[in-house]
Structures are given as structure tokens and as C-alpha cells.
Amino acid sequence: MTETAPRPTLEAVAARAGVSRATASRVVNGGDGVREPLVERVRQAVEELGYVPNQAARSLVTRRHDAVAVVIAEPETRVFADPFFALQLRGISKELTAHDNQLVLLLTEGRDDHARVARYLAGGHVDGALVFSLHLDDPLPGLIRGAGIPTVFGGRPDWHGGPEAAVYVDSDNRGGARAAVRHLAGLGRTRIAHITGPLDQTSAADRLQGFRDVRGDADPHLVAESDFTPGGGERAMRELLARRPDLDAVFAANDLAASGALRVLREQGRRVPEDVAVVGFDDMLPVAEGTDPPLTTVRQDIEEMGRIMARLLLRRLDPNATDDPPAGLVLPTTLVRRASA
Amino acid sequence: MTETAPRPTLEAVAARAGVSRATASRVVNGGDGVREPLVERVRQAVEELGYVPNQAARSLVTRRHDAVAVVIAEPETRVFADPFFALQLRGISKELTAHDNQLVLLLTEGRDDHARVARYLAGGHVDGALVFSLHLDDPLPGLIRGAGIPTVFGGRPDWHGGPEAAVYVDSDNRGGARAAVRHLAGLGRTRIAHITGPLDQTSAADRLQGFRDVRGDADPHLVAESDFTPGGGERAMRELLARRPDLDAVFAANDLAASGALRVLREQGRRVPEDVAVVGFDDMLPVAEGTDPPLTTVRQDIEEMGRIMARLLLRRLDPNATDDPPAGLVLPTTLVRRASA
Incomplete structure (x- = not known):
């Protein structure tokens, strides 16, 4: 196992900037009350050292990872060959980025990988999931239910079991x-x-x-x-x-x-x-x-569908949201007339 | 914030299977010494309840997430429009899947998102990263260095700073x-x-x-x-x-x-x-x-390049590996003659 360079600490940042650890922490974590020249010095030290705040420690406090998984229950080759997914991902990516959430795309080769995807979802790496599960006999939705994280589906899922509520976005x-x-x-x-x-x-x-x-x-x-x-x-x-x-x-x-x-x-x-x-x-x-x-x-x-899926999930994740988001959203379609009919 | 269903516990699995918690645990975690009929009953209970092992708890012991990030320092739209990335991802996906590692693709819209990607990498969600950073003035490699996780680059990076060692795979x-x-x-x-x-x-x-x-x-x-x-x-x-x-x-x-x-x-x-x-x-x-x-x-x-990048990273992550993997690998190219010359 090759050694990697040790991660620069907040102490090292403070030392290089010539400020106290508390001051460095306040700047790094976005707090107020630090004079502009000191802020500037800390920022420069952060950049020079390649300092990255310890997200794991921060997550313990906020219980948020600011990351959302996208799972497409299709082989990776199909995901890249079908422009449908690219368009939906574009909508999702724009919406998540606008809210400073990381898009985490979990790729698979086939159904044998779905249990591993479910483990990742349950492992505390993401706050929620956007799931495209296209086939009626797909085991993935059940596995994701077991992972216990908020989920929004792309397309209306058709549960075998009956009327269990699933949050989804679909076209009409x-x-x-x-x-x-x-x-x-x-x-x-x-x-x-x-x-x-x-x-x-x-x-x-x-x-x-x-x-x-x-x-x-x-x-x-x-x-x-x-x-x-x-x-x-x-x-x-x-x-x-x-x-x-x-x-x-x-x-x-x-x-x-x-x-x-x-x-x-x-x-x-x-x-x-x-x-x-x-x-x-x-x-x-x-x-x-x-x-x-x-x-x-x-x-x-299609792009708008992706955007709305992301928006719906972020609302479910928002501890300050007071209203209950809808369980399903069906977007209207329109006929576009060209020469073939 | 909407409530999600509670995750089924190992206790619930044991109860449904009619076995002790220890037996259920042994089956779920792949241990030996449980009689086949009991293994079968536990497996069935796992399936019926949608039980997913607690990866976070397991990671505390193994310190592995069995997940590798792929970061492409290009806007999401380009990643999907250029078949080069699809081919490389295919190679990476095949290799990671063969070793039961989850491919975690971190998508971005632009450079403003790179700090967030680095935070995710540093946050204990993946064991290592495969990074495509194409442009000389890209801040991402520096940020990733700061994240302190093993990394393999696709294409020879050109550090501003000098001869710092980077592990990479490139074509000749x-x-x-x-x-x-x-x-x-x-x-x-x-x-x-x-x-x-x-x-x-x-x-x-x-x-x-x-x-x-x-x-x-x-x-x-x-x-x-x-x-x-x-x-x-x-x-x-x-x-x-x-x-x-x-x-x-x-x-x-x-x-x-x-x-x-x-x-x-x-x-x-x-x-x-x-x-x-x-x-x-x-x-x-x-x-x-x-x-x-x-x-x-x-x-x-190109696909082989992706496969080799993944292989090189997995070797760096393997605590039992005894030899030092190479720092850089340059794959040969061949001239293919058709009609244009």
C-alpha cells in the first residue's frame, strides 16, 4: 500500500497565515467577525497548502453530506448510448449544482451489482437518491427501500406488492x-x-x-x-x-x-x-x-424532468421545509406538428 | 422533512429467520460454519425485509468503502458528448465491478464545483480516485492532493510546481x-x-x-x-x-x-x-x-487505459500488495493503415 501525503491540517493553515486556530476555523467554516486582511491571509494559506476542510467531521454536526446519488438501473454502456439519460442528468446536475450539492452517479454493469449500490446508499455517503428503474421486475427499488434514505424515482414505478407510496416524477x-x-x-x-x-x-x-x-x-x-x-x-x-x-x-x-x-x-x-x-x-x-x-x-x-426530480428531493431533505412535498408529479406533454403527420 | 421507513435491523432478520442474532450476523457477513438450511432461511429473511448490511459500521472495522471515485474535470455535457470518456469509463467500470468496487462518478458543471468535489473525496466516502484533468491550469489536481487519498490520473499531468510524483496512465x-x-x-x-x-x-x-x-x-x-x-x-x-x-x-x-x-x-x-x-x-x-x-x-x-487505471489504483489500495506499483504507465500505440494515407 503506497503512502499518500498527509493532509494539511487547520493548524498548519493557521500557522502559515499567522493567526489563531480559532480565527482560521472561523474563516474556513464561513463565520463572520474576522477582519478582511486576516481573511485574505487565511484564504491564501488554504490555497497554498491545498487545505480541504474535514467533511466527515462537519457531517457529524450537520448530518448532511451535501451529496445526492443518481442510480440508473441500466448497464453503463446504455447510460452513455442513450441521449435520454444525458438530458435527464443535465437537468439534475444543474439543479444540484445550484444548491451546492454533489452529484454522485453510481454506475453498474448489471443486476448483480445492485446489492452493492444499495450498500453504498445505506453507508452514509449521500443524503438521498434519484433512481431510474425502468423494468417491472427490477429488484433495485426494493433494495433502496431497505437502504432507508429519501428517494425520488424517475418514471412511475410499478410496485409488485401493491400501493406503497413512491415519490416520482413522470411525463404524462x-x-x-x-x-x-x-x-x-x-x-x-x-x-x-x-x-x-x-x-x-x-x-x-x-x-x-x-x-x-x-x-x-x-x-x-x-x-x-x-x-x-x-x-x-x-x-x-x-x-x-x-x-x-x-x-x-x-x-x-x-x-x-x-x-x-x-x-x-x-x-x-x-x-x-x-x-x-x-x-x-x-x-x-x-x-x-x-x-x-x-x-x-x-x-x-426530459431535462426539466431531471431538474424537478432534484428539486423534489432537496425539498424532502430540507429540515426547514414546512409543507409536505407531493408524492408524484406528472408533467404535461405537447404535440409538436411537423411534416410526417 | 419527510420521514422515511426505518431500516430493517439485523435483529429483525434473525427474528424472521428464527435464528440467533449471531447466526444471522455470520451469514450476512460471509462467515462460515452455519448449516445450509439456516443460511437459506436467513437469506430469505434478508430478501423479504429488504435488509442492507450497515456499511458504515463495517467500514469502521475494515476502513474500506469498496468504492472508487471517478472525477472528470470537464462539464457534464462534454463528458456525455465525447465517446472518449464513455470508452474509458467502460474499462474502469468493468475492472471495478470485477473486484466488487462501486464506481462513483462525480459530475461537475464547471471549475467552481471543484472545491466541492475535493470535499467529497476528503470526506471518507471513497477509497481512492481516478482523475481526468485535461487542462494545464486546472486547480483540481492540487485540490485532490489536499484531500489525501490515493489517486491515479488519466493522461500525464503537467504540474506547474515541478517534478512531484503523480501516478498516471497515458498513451504514447x-x-x-x-x-x-x-x-x-x-x-x-x-x-x-x-x-x-x-x-x-x-x-x-x-x-x-x-x-x-x-x-x-x-x-x-x-x-x-x-x-x-x-x-x-x-x-x-x-x-x-x-x-x-x-x-x-x-x-x-x-x-x-x-x-x-x-x-x-x-x-x-x-x-x-x-x-x-x-x-x-x-x-x-x-x-x-x-x-x-x-x-x-x-x-x-482507450478502454484498456481505463481498465489499467483502475487496476493500478486497486493495487495501491491493497494492504497485502508487497511490490511498489509503477508511478506512471505509458501504453504503446499502433499505426492503422486505411485509404487516406
Whole structure:
């Protein structure tokens, strides 16, 4: 084990600045009542020595770490490949930084790592957690409940066990899907197909539910299960065209799947929107603007979702907050009209 | 402040399993000597109650958190936009996971956040840190030194202060650049230009040094400073063609800049490689294979760099390690020949 340089102490700072330990402590811990020239000398000594206040000692008093964990129950490779997470993290990062809280992203390779993540959360390293758990059979939410720290979920979790309260932020997936399908119906389309997302995720299940709210009587052959990817969208579109060559509209559960569907429609000589109108979901740029033709889609503000998750958690952590924060927040979606429908 | 559910205790686990606290403790902490049926009952109770061992208490004994921080001194947006970091994190994540260590990624918005990162590192939340600090005037390395935890740097840091030892893993940037320029010279090219990276980063400075090792006598007009981006590569290429329209080869400091240079050459009617041969650096796929023509480039194994950084840190943290790990490791690079040179 290699030795590391000893950490500079507050005493060393005081000595270098030529002030008492009490004065140095007051400056370092943000107290008042120290004359400006002395403050300046202490600051200079802090900088020269690379002094870092002992956070562990401070935490014993405040019981706060000023740190929030973000856990994404997906392999690290997916987290970096899907712009959805980057956008959400951007919102979270901005909000936490504005409140001088450290964003602690806990990465995993797979489900075998979730117990270790739960141990870290329970270990007194963070004040709370923001958790993205996408799959219904995921053990992580249960493990995190066991860790006993305040948690806000991204997306509505679907507990096996029943109605236990979970604090979450979600988009109005069901309402957005209804708006998409109503828009297609309003264009006079009567044979509207739906390419779903993976139905073990509440977002995909809710969008399918929205489709059914409007088209409850639709031929089951007009629904193809898929996986939120461009390749999956291609396969589903081929399947739908084989089953129902007379279809005249498609609502895809996200923009990436819609982009795959558009490719297959073009390849098979169907004009969009004349022969087949297409609507996506997300309004993830540059995907939605980059398709040919540009995509009519349901917009959700992903970065804002992240920001609101962080805000909700910080409010739960605030000992001075008097009102009870809401248990769930569902953000509105809006239809964005472009050329594809 | 909202109340959270109390954490299930080891006593509760023991009661539910119908065993003594000592037996439950032995199972949970991985000790031997408990009969299999009892082990099974304890495991089931742990699962049903969502029990998580008290890591804080355990850390007091082992003084280990089994967690390693990764700090990237770049804004969160860049971390997610540049595939370089994703590759390095993949290597780090695989290695840490294989040793049951938690990867703790500390994200920042900008330099104002670095003091907070240093406080977190000093606060007893991680055993060590892997740090990517790219810019020469970055205050982060000094702050981390102050935090007093074992640290391995990605890329050779360039201390202002002098020869203080830093443990780091780097690619052989200088040697790789020499190989690139020698390859161009070997093709008979005599007016070889260089598009640099941002020269406040050691990787870019080292590649320029490699270029100069071979072409020390080159006309200074054949060197254009740039920034590792496709847009920067375009601007630098235009500048070079305006200054030295007779140039017959370009070594770009990374593949992204080379892709920009190729666009400008095509636009100005220069054939590659007939009129101008081009070599990049990184062999970052799909960039290098996706250019027209495909790019001859210097390959560095970015994922492997991440893996080795993690391995080096874990060795420094291992109390049983007997040999002193190396202070710096420079990984070899190889020239990959494609159509552009």
C-alpha cells in the first residue's frame, strides 16, 4: 500500500497565515467577525497548502453530506448510448449544482451489482437518491427501500406488492399517446397502427394504454411490440405492413422507433404522410428534426424532468421545509406538428 | 422533512429467520460454519425485509468503502458528448465491478464545483480516485492532493510546481505522432502539415512534440492550432491551405479533427490520398472507419487505459500488495493503415 501525503491540517493553515486556530476555523467554516486582511491571509494559506476542510467531521454536526446519488438501473454502456439519460442528468446536475450539492452517479454493469449500490446508499455517503428503474421486475427499488434514505424515482414505478407510496416524477405518457392518436384520427385516418416500447416499462405500457383509450376497438394486428430502438422500429413496421397492408397511420412509442419505421415505409414505396402518417414520442433532438420527413411527435421535457426530480428531493431533505412535498408529479406533454403527420 | 421507513435491523432478520442474532450476523457477513438450511432461511429473511448490511459500521472495522471515485474535470455535457470518456469509463467500470468496487462518478458543471468535489473525496466516502484533468491550469489536481487519498490520473499531468510524483496512465502520444509523420514521409511527402489539439492539454502538446521530433525544420506555417473537434479541424485545414497551398500531407492530432480536414479537402477539390495524404489519431470507431476515404490513424486502446487505471489504483489500495506499483504507465500505440494515407 503506497503512502499518500498527509493532509494539511487547520493548524498548519493557521500557522502559515499567522493567526489563531480559532480565527482560521472561523474563516474556513464561513463565520463572520474576522477582519478582511486576516481573511485574505487565511484564504491564501488554504490555497497554498491545498487545505480541504474535514467533511466527515462537519457531517457529524450537520448530518448532511451535501451529496445526492443518481442510480440508473441500466448497464453503463446504455447510460452513455442513450441521449435520454444525458438530458435527464443535465437537468439534475444543474439543479444540484445550484444548491451546492454533489452529484454522485453510481454506475453498474448489471443486476448483480445492485446489492452493492444499495450498500453504498445505506453507508452514509449521500443524503438521498434519484433512481431510474425502468423494468417491472427490477429488484433495485426494493433494495433502496431497505437502504432507508429519501428517494425520488424517475418514471412511475410499478410496485409488485401493491400501493406503497413512491415519490416520482413522470411525463404524462398516457395523455400524450391519446393526443398523438387523436391527431391521426383527426386527419381522417381510420387504420392506425401502434409500435409499442418494451412493455415491462411503465412508460411503454402507459403509451399503449393511451392508444387503447382512443382505439379500444382496434384490430390487435395493428399493434406490434417493440423496444424503443431504430432497428426494433424497422422490424415492427415490416411486421405491421405484412399483417395489415392497408394501414394508413402509425403511432410509434418513441422517436427512435419512428425513425426506423420511416425508413421501412420509404423502402416499400409508401409516401409519408400521404399514404401513411407517422407520429413519434419524445421530441428528442436531433432525432425528430433529422428524419425524412421531419417527425410530428409528442414532446416531453426530459431535462426539466431531471431538474424537478432534484428539486423534489432537496425539498424532502430540507429540515426547514414546512409543507409536505407531493408524492408524484406528472408533467404535461405537447404535440409538436411537423411534416410526417 | 419527510420521514422515511426505518431500516430493517439485523435483529429483525434473525427474528424472521428464527435464528440467533449471531447466526444471522455470520451469514450476512460471509462467515462460515452455519448449516445450509439456516443460511437459506436467513437469506430469505434478508430478501423479504429488504435488509442492507450497515456499511458504515463495517467500514469502521475494515476502513474500506469498496468504492472508487471517478472525477472528470470537464462539464457534464462534454463528458456525455465525447465517446472518449464513455470508452474509458467502460474499462474502469468493468475492472471495478470485477473486484466488487462501486464506481462513483462525480459530475461537475464547471471549475467552481471543484472545491466541492475535493470535499467529497476528503470526506471518507471513497477509497481512492481516478482523475481526468485535461487542462494545464486546472486547480483540481492540487485540490485532490489536499484531500489525501490515493489517486491515479488519466493522461500525464503537467504540474506547474515541478517534478512531484503523480501516478498516471497515458498513451504514447509522442511516439504515436512520430510514427504518423514518419509514415507520411515514407510515402514521399515533403510538405507535411500538422493540425494540433488544444495545447493546454499534455496529449496535444506531446503529439506536437512528436511531429517536431521528425520535422523539426518544418515551416511554422505548416502548423495550425486547433481543438480536437470536427469544426476546429475544418477551420485549421482552410487556414493551412491558404498559407501553404502546396502542402501534400496532413497529420491531425485526433480523428474528429481529421474528419473535418477531409471535408474541406474534398470541398476544395483535393484528392485524398493522391494530392494530400491524411493521418489521424485515436482510431475511435466509427469515426475513423466512417470518413471518406477511411482514415489511416494512430490507434490507442482507450478502454484498456481505463481498465489499467483502475487496476493500478486497486493495487495501491491493497494492504497485502508487497511490490511498489509503477508511478506512471505509458501504453504503446499502433499505426492503422486505411485509404487516406
